[in-house]
Amino acid sequence: GQNIDQPTEMTxxxxxxxxxxxxxxxxxxxxxxxxxxxxxxxxxFLSYNVLDGLEEKGRFSSFLSRSKGYSYxxxxxxxxxxxxxxxxxxxxxxxSTLTFGKGTMLLVSP
Amino acid sequence: NAGVMQNPRHLVRRRGQEARLRCSPMKGxxxxxxxxxxxxxxxxxxxxxQKENIIDESGMPKERFSAEFPKEGPSILRIQQxxxxxxxxxxCASSPPAGxxxxxxxxxxxxxxxV
Numbered sequence: 001g002q003n004i005d006q007p008t009e010m011t012x013x014x015x016x017x018x019x020x021x022x023x024x025x026x027x028x029x030x031x032x033x034x035x036x037x038x039x040x041x042x043x044x045f046l047s048y049n050v051l052d053g054l055e056e057k058g059r060f061s062s063f064l065s066r067s068k069g070y071s072y073x074x075x076x077x078x079x080x081x082x083x084x085x086x087x088x089x090x091x092x093x094x095x096s097t098l099t100f101g102k103g104t105m106l107l108v109s110p
Numbered sequence: 111n112a113g114v115m116q117n118p119r120h121l122v123r124r125r126g127q128e129a130r131l132r133c134s135p136m137k138g139x140x141x142x143x144x145x146x147x148x149x150x151x152x153x154x155x156x157x158x159x160q161k162e163n164i165i166d167e168s169g170m171p172k173e174r175f176s177a178e179f180p181k182e183g184p185s186i187l188r189i190q191q192x193x194x195x196x197x198x199x200x201x202c203a204s205s206p207p208a209g210x211x212x213x214x215x216x217x218x219x220x221x222x223x224x225v
Binding site for chain 2: 004035041042043044045087089097098099100101102103
């Protein structure tokens with residue numbers, strides 16, 4: 001079966017660092033994706049991990065441990081515009097359709 | 111490059127009517143994916159299509175739902191005899207021939223409301 005868990009909500013203050021965790025149990029694995037989705041908007045791609053380790057891209061970093069079925073998204077120097085839902089998704093085997101978690105709603109306050 | 115274009119952005123249908131959702135992939139993209147997002151739920155995969163072929167429809171309800179991606183024109187997600195439970199946001203994503211989901215880009219979605 002497919003199961004992806006991430007916290008429902010998180011809050012943080014502007015300028016801070018926040019880590020959003022994601023655990024997964026899936027029948028196939030072809031990479032771990034993080035998307036950002038503002039209310040009423042399209043999900044936008046943030047990061048992709050297929051090998052263990054940390055991928056850094058500006059203020060955003062993503063980590064993967066395949067043996068533990070675990071990933072996290074790290075956001076540094078938080079800005080108000082980072083308030084959004086963050087979606088963890090696993091690419092399946094074959095043609096890599098995505099299985100999404102329910103998303104973590106991040107609220108950044110002044 | 112205009113990105114993935116979906117229309118309409120909002121669609122209201124009465125119970126029993128048909129809903130047609132359109133998706134034009136990014137230029138050069140031949141893979142199209144449809145996802146549904148229910149309120150308070152994550153995105154759920156519905157169907158994966160390439161030009162004139164359905165590759166994976168494992169997430170598609172067996173009845174009332176169909177999808178196509180003709181040689182010419184947009185991909186269409188068709189819902190017949192809509193019910194209140196079909197109210198959701200429907201997102202389309204596209205990727206280039208060799209990219210799989212690594213380079214999938216999402217459209218703005220169509221928000222279907224069944225009244």
